[in-house]
Amino acid sequence: MAERTYLGADELILNMGPQHPSTHGVLRVVLKLDGERILRADCVIGYLHRGIEKIAEYRTYQMFAPYVDRMDYVAAVSNGLGYCLAVEKLLGIEAPPRAQVVRVIMTELNRIASHLLWLGTHALDIGAVTPLFYVMREREEILNIFEAYCGARLTTHAFRIGGLQYDVYEGMEQQVKRFCKMFRPKIDEYEELLTENRIWKDRTIGVGVLTAEDCKAYGVTGPLLRAAGVKWDIRKAQPYSGYDRYEFEIPTRPNGDTYDRYLVRIQEMRQSVRIIEQAIEDIPEGPIMAKVGKVIKPPPGEVYVSIEAPKGELGYYIVSDGSTQPYRVRVRPPSFVNLQALDKMARGGLVADIVAIIGSIDIVLGEVDR
Amino acid sequence: MQTEPWEDDLTELLRRHFGNRILEFASYRGQKFLIAQPEAVVPIIEFLKLEAQFDYLVDITAVDYPQRSERFDLVYILYSFARNERIRIKTRIPEGYKPESAVRVHPTANWLEREVYDMFGIEFANHPDLRRILLPEDWQGHPLRKDTDILAMDNEWVRRHLGIESGQ
Numbered sequence: 001m002a003e004r005t006y007l008g009a010d011e012l013i014l015n016m017g018p019q020h021p022s023t024h025g026v027l028r029v030v031l032k033l034d035g036e037r038i039l040r041a042d043c044v045i046g047y048l049h050r051g052i053e054k055i056a057e058y059r060t061y062q063m064f065a066p067y068v069d070r071m072d073y074v075a076a077v078s079n080g081l082g083y084c085l086a087v088e089k090l091l092g093i094e095a096p097p098r099a100q101v102v103r104v105i106m107t108e109l110n111r112i113a114s115h116l117l118w119l120g121t122h123a124l125d126i127g128a129v130t131p132l133f134y135v136m137r138e139r140e141e142i143l144n145i146f147e148a149y150c151g152a153r154l155t156t157h158a159f160r161i162g163g164l165q166y167d168v169y170e171g172m173e174q175q176v177k178r179f180c181k182m183f184r185p186k187i188d189e190y191e192e193l194l195t196e197n198r199i200w201k202d203r204t205i206g207v208g209v210l211t212a213e214d215c216k217a218y219g220v221t222g223p224l225l226r227a228a229g230v231k232w233d234i235r236k237a238q239p240y241s242g243y244d245r246y247e248f249e250i251p252t253r254p255n256g257d258t259y260d261r262y263l264v265r266i267q268e269m270r271q272s273v274r275i276i277e278q279a280i281e282d283i284p285e286g287p288i289m290a291k292v293g294k295v296i297k298p299p300p301g302e303v304y305v306s307i308e309a310p311k312g313e314l315g316y317y318i319v320s321d322g323s324t325q326p327y328r329v330r331v332r333p334p335s336f337v338n339l340q341a342l343d344k345m346a347r348g349g350l351v352a353d354i355v356a357i358i359g360s361i362d363i364v365l366g367e368v369d370r
Numbered sequence: 371m372q373t374e375p376w377e378d379d380l381t382e383l384l385r386r387h388f389g390n391r392i393l394e395f396a397s398y399r400g401q402k403f404l405i406a407q408p409e410a411v412v413p414i415i416e417f418l419k420l421e422a423q424f425d426y427l428v429d430i431t432a433v434d435y436p437q438r439s440e441r442f443d444l445v446y447i448l449y450s451f452a453r454n455e456r457i458r459i460k461t462r463i464p465e466g467y468k469p470e471s472a473v474r475v476h477p478t479a480n481w482l483e484r485e486v487y488d489m490f491g492i493e494f495a496n497h498p499d500l501r502r503i504l505l506p507e508d509w510q511g512h513p514l515r516k517d518t519d520i521l522a523m524d525n526e527w528v529r530r531h532l533g534i535e536s537g538q
Contacts, residue, residue, distance in 0.1 A: 045503065045504065046502075046505060049504045049505065051513055051520075053489075054518075054520055057520075089399055090399070216425050217477045217478065218477055218478045219478030232451060237454050238454065238456075299371075301399065304428075304429075304447055306428070315429060317429065317445065317447070327433070330429070330431040332429040332447075336481065340480065340481045369504060370504075
């Protein structure tokens with residue numbers, strides 16, 4: 001602790017955000033500083049709160065589906081998949097095999113797109129400008145596939161309850177294969193820019209450490225948990241949508257710092273390419289919709305279904321009262337829960353590191369605030 | 371809800387320790403849950419963490435049933451990495467009841483309980499920092515209660531802070 005001066009300036013409150021380029025949206029962090037050291041980091045959130053859970057109670061099950069895309073808008077496909085799976089569980093139905101494979105392809109493409117955007121902005125925050133242009137170039141290819149598939153690039157509403165609305169378009173297989181072939185060496189390019197880069201390593205190694213114990217205590221999931229050495233991924237632990245049919249690994253790292261989170265996400269992109277390549281080779285013939293009536297009326301009951309979204313465990317807890325509208329929809333957002341650990345990660349660190357740490361959590365404020 | 375009974379080593383263990391403080395063990399669509407008395411919830415969560423490796427508190431949320439005398443359902447979702455198993459703990463509480471906070475067992479409960487407080491007005495006893503989280507601190511009302519209309523808003527707040535008559 002610094003010596004008390006006559007001005008009483010040993011502690012300083014610094015307000016960061018809500019309009020700050022590296023808070024990735026409208027996050028406000030109130031930092032309590034002792035010189036350059038962070039004593040405390042308090043998050044102020046809610047600037048993007050739209051009451052999505054309330055809206056759900058006033059919409060039918062189908063009508064609510066496009067809304068979930070607006071939570072984590074850089075991974076809209078994942079949000080949609082989780083919601084569809086939850087309602088399907090409530091109805092006691094399953095999407096047909098063809099629909100499931102297309103879902104896996106789209107979701108994994110979306111995971112890559114989400115990780116790419118994270119990589120570009122995170123690197124930009126720390127001062128590496130070049131990767132942003134590279135990742136945007138590759139992300140564009142994915143968004144083109146989304147656009148050709150369903151007409152939308154970001155908030156896709158790609159899936160329907162019970163399956164898909166759109167079948168595979170002509171030339172999709174070739175386009176996805178072309179993307180995979182093109183993308184693999186691009187990951188090496190990003191790694192060449194960053195992985196052994198002295199500045200990158202200095203800014204990220206040992207920064208914002210969260211141990212496996214801390215992760216469990218704070219409910220932190222996704223790449224942060226895996227970077228702390230816990231080999232846990234819902235796609236493996238409790239497979240959904242036929243993920244058990246594909247060969248892939250869960251990348252982990254031992255140190256739980258910002259650098260390891262970077263490496264885990266890089267590896268995850270490689271694994272996603274692996275999954276897509278297996279899935280695209282083997283799209284079964286058959287229907288794309290299960291038998292679902294025009295009116296969706298699940299029997300009274302409640303389910304909690306969660307998936308491995310790019311940011312962590314994304315869960316939907318839905319209560320049905322037997323009507324066409326959900327009685328209650330609760331979204332368990334990974335960004336919200338992971339952000340809670342920011343204070344733990346930032347304490348004792350330098351004020352310059354807060355930017356790297358926020359970037360390493362990979363939050364989307366649309367999902368934090370809902 | 372057409373539930374099925376849930377019986378295994380875990381229910382046996384819990385029955386032995388909590389007896390009739392747990393009212394029901396059931397499963398729906400293959401998902402296990404138990405209904406407990408409100409006072410027993412945090413002790414059960416702590417017991418499950420220490421004795422049965424349920425070390426990850428996934429979520430806390432509430433459901434409002436205004437026509438019921440015990441108005442709210444409080445729902446805790448737990449997961450065990452070691453057992454790869456997910457269970458839910460549910461309890462029913464009346465308006466004004468202050469359930470014990472789970473923060474001392476699982477730090478992640480901090481923000482989750484703040485959100486329940488913000489949205490439903492359920493106050494948690496012994497919470498270290500019970501403030502609103504998504505809505506402004508001086509906002510009136512709790513939007514996820516069933517008697518709050520979707521268009522309802524704190525017009526007084528809007529006038530005071532934004533200088534306009536209505537946000538709609």
